[in-house]
Amino acid sequence: MTDPSQITVFTARRIRTMNRSNPVATAVAVRDGRILEVGTPETLRPWLDAHPHTVDDRFRDAVLMPGFIDPHLHPTLAAILLPCHFITALEWRLPNRVSPPVTSQEAYMARLTEIEAGLADPAEPLITWGYHRIWHGAVTREMLNAVSSERPIVLWQRSFHEVVANDAAIDWMGLDRADLDRHPQVEPSTGRFFETGLSLAMRGMNPHLLAPQRFSGGLELVKQAIHWGGHTTIGELAYPLADDAGEWAALKAALDGDDVPFRTHFVPRGALRGAFDAQGADLARIDGYAARNTHRLRFGNGVKLFTDGGFFAELMQVQEPGFIDGHHGEWMMAPEAFERVARDLWHAGKRIHVHCTGDLGVELALDVLERLQFARPRFNHRFTIEHFGLSTPEQVRRIRDLGALVSANVYYVHELGEAYWQRSIGHERASSMSRLGALEREGVTTALHSDFTMAPALPLNSAWVAVNRVAESGAVIGAEERMSLDAAMRAITIDAAYVLGMENEIGSIRAGKAADFTVLGEDPWEVDPMALRDIPVLGTVFEGRHFPAAG
Amino acid sequence: MAPVLPGSGRIPVTLLSGYLGAGKTTAVNRLLAAGAGRRLAVLVNDFGAVSVDAALIEARDATTISLANGCLCCAVSDDLGGALDGLAALPEPPEQVLIEASGVAHPARIARMAGGWPGFALDAVATVADPETLRARAADKFVGRLVRDQVEAADLLLLSRADLACPAAVADARALLAGLAPGRPVLDAAEAAAAPDLLLGPLVSGAQPRPLPGPAPHPAFSSRIWTPPGPIAPERMREILAALPAPIHRAKGFFVTPDGATMLAQRAGARVEIAPAAPAATAIVLIAAGPAETRENALPRAIAELDAAPFQDTRPGDAA
Ligand SMILES: [Zn+2]
Numbered sequence: 056m057t058d059p060s061q062i063t064v065f066t067a068r069r070i071r072t073m074n075r076s077n078p079v080a081t082a083v084a085v086r087d088g089r090i091l092e093v094g095t096p097e098t099l100r101p102w103l104d105a106h107p108h109t110v111d112d113r114f115r116d117a118v119l120m121p122g123f124i125d126p127h128l129h130p131t132l133a134a135i136l137l138p139c140h141f142i143t144a145l146e147w148r149l150p151n152r153v154s155p156p157v158t159s160q161e162a163y164m165a166r167l168t169e170i171e172a173g174l175a176d177p178a179e180p181l182i183t184w185g186y187h188r189i190w191h192g193a194v195t196r197e198m199l200n201a202v203s204s205e206r207p208i209v210l211w212q213r214s215f216h217e218v219v220a221n222d223a224a225i226d227w228m229g230l231d232r233a234d235l236d237r238h239p240q241v242e243p244s245t246g247r248f249f250e251t252g253l254s255l256a257m258r259g260m261n262p263h264l265l266a267p268q269r270f271s272g273g274l275e276l277v278k279q280a281i282h283w284g285g286h287t288t289i290g291e292l293a294y295p296l297a298d299d300a301g302e303w304a305a306l307k308a309a310l311d312g313d314d315v316p317f318r319t320h321f322v323p324r325g326a327l328r329g330a331f332d333a334q335g336a337d338l339a340r341i342d343g344y345a346a347r348n349t350h351r352l353r354f355g356n357g358v359k360l361f362t363d364g365g366f367f368a369e370l371m372q373v374q375e376p377g378f379i380d381g382h383h384g385e386w387m388m389a390p391e392a393f394e395r396v397a398r399d400l401w402h403a404g405k406r407i408h409v410h411c412t413g414d415l416g417v418e419l420a421l422d423v424l425e426r427l428q429f430a431r432p433r434f435n436h437r438f439t440i441e442h443f444g445l446s447t448p449e450q451v452r453r454i455r456d457l458g459a460l461v462s463a464n465v466y467y468v469h470e471l472g473e474a475y476w477q478r479s480i481g482h483e484r485a486s487s488m489s490r491l492g493a494l495e496r497e498g499v500t501t502a503l504h505s506d507f508t509m510a511p512a513l514p515l516n517s518a519w520v521a522v523n524r525v526a527e528s529g530a531v532i533g534a535e536e537r538m539s540l541d542a543a544m545r546a547i548t549i550d551a552a553y554v555l556g557m558e559n560e561i562g563s564i565r566a567g568k569a570a571d572f573t574v575l576g577e578d579p580w581e582v583d584p585m586a587l588r589d590i591p592v593l594g595t596v597f598e599g600r601h602f603p604a605a606g
Numbered sequence: 607m608a609p610v611l612p613g614s615g616r617i618p619v620t621l622l623s624g625y626l627g628a629g630k631t632t633a634v635n636r637l638l639a640a641g642a643g644r645r646l647a648v649l650v651n652d653f654g655a656v657s658v659d660a661a662l663i664e665a666r667d668a669t670t671i672s673l674a675n676g677c678l679c680c681a682v683s684d685d686l687g688g689a690l691d692g693l694a695a696l697p698e699p700p701e702q703v704l705i706e707a708s709g710v711a712h713p714a715r716i717a718r719m720a721g722g723w724p725g726f727a728l729d730a731v732a733t734v735a736d737p738e739t740l741r742a743r744a745a746d747k748f749v750g751r752l753v754r755d756q757v758e759a760a761d762l763l764l765l766s767r768a769d770l771a772c773p774a775a776v777a778d779a780r781a782l783l784a785g786l787a788p789g790r791p792v793l794d795a796a797e798a799a800a801a802p803d804l805l806l807g808p809l810v811s812g813a814q815p816r817p818l819p820g821p822a823p824h825p826a827f828s829s830r831i832w833t834p835p836g837p838i839a840p841e842r843m844r845e846i847l848a849a850l851p852a853p854i855h856r857a858k859g860f861f862v863t864p865d866g867a868t869m870l871a872q873r874a875g876a877r878v879e880i881a882p883a884a885p886a887a888t889a890i891v892l893i894a895a896g897p898a899e900t901r902e903n904a905l906p907r908a909i910a911e912l913d914a915a916p917f918q919d920t921r922p923g924d925a926a
Contacts, residue, residue, distance in 0.1 A: 231724060237881075238722035251719035254687045372748075383751050386710040389626045390748045419748055 062086045062108035063599065064099060069578055070119045072564040073548045083119070084108070085570040088598030093564050113601070117593055118578045120544070121563050122287025122317075122571030123514040124551035126462050127408075127441055127504035130281075130289075130306060130319070131296045134273030135264050136184055136508045137280065139211065142166050143185035145470060145527060147511055150279040150605060154185065160192035164202070171202050180207040180227060180263055187213045189474055196221055196246025209260065214367035217249040218256045228259020267305075274309035283604060284513045285592040287317045287571035290504075290555050292408060292441065293359045294321045294344070303347070311351050316595055316602035318350075320555050322357040322408055325396050326388065333392045336399035355556055357406040359441075360397060361387035363416030366444040366467055367509060369479055371413030373445060378479055384413055394423045401427045406437045406556055408462070412444040421450060424457050434458065439554055442506065444488050445480070451493040462502040462554050463546075465489040465521045466510030468533065472526040486533035491521050495542045502551035503543065514547035515579070519588035521546065540587075544579060572596040574603075615884060616727035617694070619703045619720045620806045623756045624734035625743055626709035629766025629795055633734055634706050636799035637806070644802065644809060647693050647700035649686070686716070687723055694725045702729070702806050710752060714759040727881070729807050730856075730874030733760035734795055737771040737779035744782060757786045761875030762805070762855065764795035789876045791855045793895055797826035801895075807858050807874065808891040828901045829893045832909050837864040838917050840880045846915065847873040850892070853904040859890030 063085050070080040072093055084091040084099050091102050102108075141147050141154035142163060148154075157163050163186070171181055181203075186194065199208045199221035207224035220228070225235070225246065235243040240252030248256040263269070281289055295302050310319050323341050326333040336358070344354040364370025364385035372384035387410070388396070400407050409420045417440060424438050436458060443463040454461065467488045476485035494501045503517040510517065521538040524531055538546070552562025561569050576591035594603035624630045634648055686705070693700055703726065707716055713731045721728025733756045743753045757763065763783050768776055783792050798805045804827045838846070838861050847857050850873065858872040860883055870883040871890060892908065894901035 234722075234724040239718050240722065251715060251722060254719060255722070255724070258687055258691075383712075383755060385712065386749070386752065389709045391626055392709075415748065 060087055062091065062102060062106050064096070064103065064108055064110045065114055065119070065572075065596070066096065066110060066112045067114040067119045068116055070564060071544070071578065071580070073121050073545060074563040074565045077565065080564070083564060083570070083572075085599045088570055088600075090564060090566055090568050090570050092566050114574055118575045119564070119572045119596075120575060120579075121548045121573070122561065122569075122595055122597065123285045123547050123573050124288045124290075124502075124555070124557075124562060125281075125284070125286055125504050125507070125512060125514060125547075126290040126320075126502045126551045126554045127292040127464075128281075128289055128507035128512055129293065129296060130274065130277045130291060130310065131302055133277045133280070133508045133512075134270055134305075134309075136273070137276040138269055138273045139182045139184040140170050141185050142170070142183050143213070144187050144190035147185070148513065149276070150283040151276065157185075158190045160194065163191040163194065164198065167199075167208070168202050171206060171208070174206070177205055180209065180224065180260075182209045182211060182260070182264075184211045185213050186210040186219070193245070194219055196225075196244070199224075199246065209256070214365075216253060216368050217247065218253060218260075220246045220248065220256060222246075228256055230255060230259060270305060271309065274305060278309060278315060279605070280507070280512050282316050282595065282602060283592065284511075284515075285573040285575075285595055286512070286514065287569075287573070287595050287597050288320060288552070288555075288557070288561055289317060290320045290322060290357075292322045292504075292506075293410075294323045294354075295327075307349075307352065311349055315351055316597040316600070318597075319352050320357075320557065321352065321354045322359045322555075323354060325358045325360045325400055325407075326392070333388065333396050336396045336403070338399065338403055341405075355406075356404070357408055357556060358400050359408045359410065360393060360400075361410040362390075362393060362419045363387060363411060363413050366412040366442060366464070367471070371444055372415035372419075373413045373480065374415045374418065374447075379481060380479075384415070390419055393419065394426070397423050398427060398430075401433070401436075402431060404433075406439070408439045408441050410441045412442050414445040414447055414450065417443070417446050417450050421453050421457065421459070424459060425453075428457060437554065437556060441504075443490070445484060446487075446490050446493075448490070448493050451490060451497050451499065454494075455497040455499050460500045460502070460554050461494055462504050462551075463489050463491060463494075463521075464506050464510060465491060465503055465517055466505065468524050469520045469526060470510070472524075472532040473528055473530070476532070487536055488533070489521075490533075490536050491538040491542075492533075492536035495538055500550050500553055501538075501542070501546050502554040503546040504551075513588070515590055515592070516588045518543040518547055518579075519584075522584045522587060525585075540580065540584060570596060570599040616725055617700060617703055618729035618807060619705060619726050620729045621705050621707055621713055621717050621720065621731045622734065623707045623711060623713035623716075623731060623760065624709070624764075625749060625753050625756060627739065628709075628734040628736045629764075630706050630709075630734050632766065633764065633795050633799040633805075634704065636796065637704065637802060640800045641802045641806075645698060645701045646802070646806070647703045649689050649693075649703065649705045686719060690720065690723050690726055701809055702802075704806060710749075712752065712755055712759070714755070717759070729872070730761040730877070731759055732762040732764055732798075732805060733757055734764045734766050735779060735783065736766050737768065737775045740779045741782055744786075754786055757783060760787055760790055761877050762798070763787060763790050763792045764798050764805075765792055766795040768794045769796065791852075791875055791895070793855070794826075798895070801826040803827065803829060803891075804856065804893055804895055807856055807872065808893065810859050810870075810886075810889075810891060825898075827893055827895045828898070828905055829891055830905045830909055831859075832890045832892055832912055834861045834888055834890065834917070835913060836917060837862050837866075839864060840869055842917060843869070843871050844878050844880055846912065847871060847878045848876075851904055851908055853894040853896045853901045854892050854908060855895050856893040857890055859888075860886040861888055861890065 066082045080093045082096045083093040142157050143154045146156045207227035208221045209224050210219040235241045238252050240250045241248050325336050363372035370385045411417045411420050439460040441462050443461050476482045505512045521543040524537050526532040549562035552558040573595050574593040717728050717731050868883045868885045870881050894904050
């Protein structure tokens, strides 16, 4: 172990700094977790001549980038999900396993049977996530009974809005058959619980899903997954998700240790869950969180608000002509309440992040921003549209004119592009979800995020979707909305840092910033864009310390 | 877990819906003031609240319970279900529950949720509308669809501030409501909220329906008890209730089928429901609202017609 106060010079095959003034380098000098200078061994000379140093060439065959940043994900939600058995239509790569694509009912049942046979304890419930009717057909209670009549088996649907249970699971959930028979959103014959009926199943499952031991095990997996994706900074974008005391204790225990190779930037909720009709922002609570800041866990100036419902659940608010089936989206807060809270935050000088999934949700956020700008103009306010599922080209110009930013979940294009084209909103609008090309053309600072577990927490995978817009079948969808490679790589580094208000600390490799690097096996600018997601992430350097990828 | 009540065995839930500022809270406060003598729980804010306030009114002393929820996220947690479980677990569970939905709630969804929860059954969805703002809200770029959904999902519609609003606005609101929700009664919110039997339905869980209006006739509604003359097939009862004349907005009580089964019958607005029940005294409470003379005339006439109606001409075996 080298003396941390001593200068270490990391040399690499190439360093992609993401600093446009000095884009490519081969050596970076680090002291006390910070970058002294990046350049070549020759340009570093004045530092090296003046101070003792060591040269570390362990990255000589690798490419260094600034540590990747996912500015919007949810460790708590991921910790509930990751301990589940994944059987997914699309491939999910996780640190401890790969869930291969399972795209037929036959394959689904075979995989489920295999998992069941592998469980030693006959009483252990088997909860699997990823089931989707489009690919896996109608899997029923009877089919699950055939896999096991003893073990509770629950299929948790990909968007979390439906489960299918076998008889053992219905008993395990403590449900009375009479209550299932009369419920309009439970099908006792097929074992299917959906929408409001799902609440009945969750009541029975929660003691298991939220058991402290399972949850802390889940957080351990989250930690591995974040490191494995090459992140050195993440944004938790709606704290708290659960009851504050318990959630904070769990997150602190898991994410604040010296062994954790990343920092977490917390963005608190502007209104607590259920505050649909809030009279204003709860600034005392919001400002109070900063007293908890530690080296790795930090609250900043950002605050999270919501306009419309979830994109995977098809509860986004969509402008005319709406959804093909005529259903309607939801508001997460009354529009007037949203405006009241946003106004308080605006006047308090906060950086406002707004969850907007449909174009009517975006419209509400922009209408309110326009009124706020009129009442009290602000520059560099960094009002950020989060998710950005559906939008119009006109909204993109307005985002630029109002000085707003975007943090987009581009994975929608890959997983839902074709499904929503066929069943939800038609081709024209489905092919322009996550309208990144327009954002780039208008010069809007844009970050990419996973909203993990809505998408895999793999920044190179997000960049791959942004650059190629390859849908689930392999077809390109919305080619005009592809992002350039440069913009996509900025969106997972320096532009993501900007969205979190941390651009002076992280996001590029330059003198004075944290020595956070992602170590890649290949140079993203040298591979075929379609191979972007296959570039090996060999590990990370967090504040000067090397954390190799496991295995 | 769920309390065992005579009759249906499930606690009836009324959902009060309406957009922000429609007058829901005023209605709830009025109802609490008028609801003395019954165990009524009010849940404010249907979904997602980290803490749900519930006012529990029994006779003259009101208790407030607050249910803190250790819920994880909208996918995993359900605060409304937790709150209902909390009510059912009380030493003396409420006889009726009123849920004041949030302004952005889609009532059909919450009605399914609460009505399907173990131990509870949906009584009615009542939507409050403010005549001065209804038309603008129903056409609003952001909430127009939601406001129209709230009206369309209602069994009962309540017009708030009807005494303060200008008559033209009230007439316009009535026309709009009639277009969105044809056949649904439109009541004065202040009057209906002062009449728990009208808004929440009569208490019929005991062996005998409680005496209704009390010594003095209620200013907002009238009621009578009709005792079916003999067994009635469920489908026939459904027809009978659906055909009750206009001022009768609610009916609730028990009857016996030709097979000897006791059933709970109820009508709220235009919706009729028949469900199996434990044995109970046969009696149906009819409640009429509107101008005093109209309703006082309508009830005896309806009962006379019911008594004279043919019940035997339906197939006895077609129990639902
Ligand atoms: Zn999110």
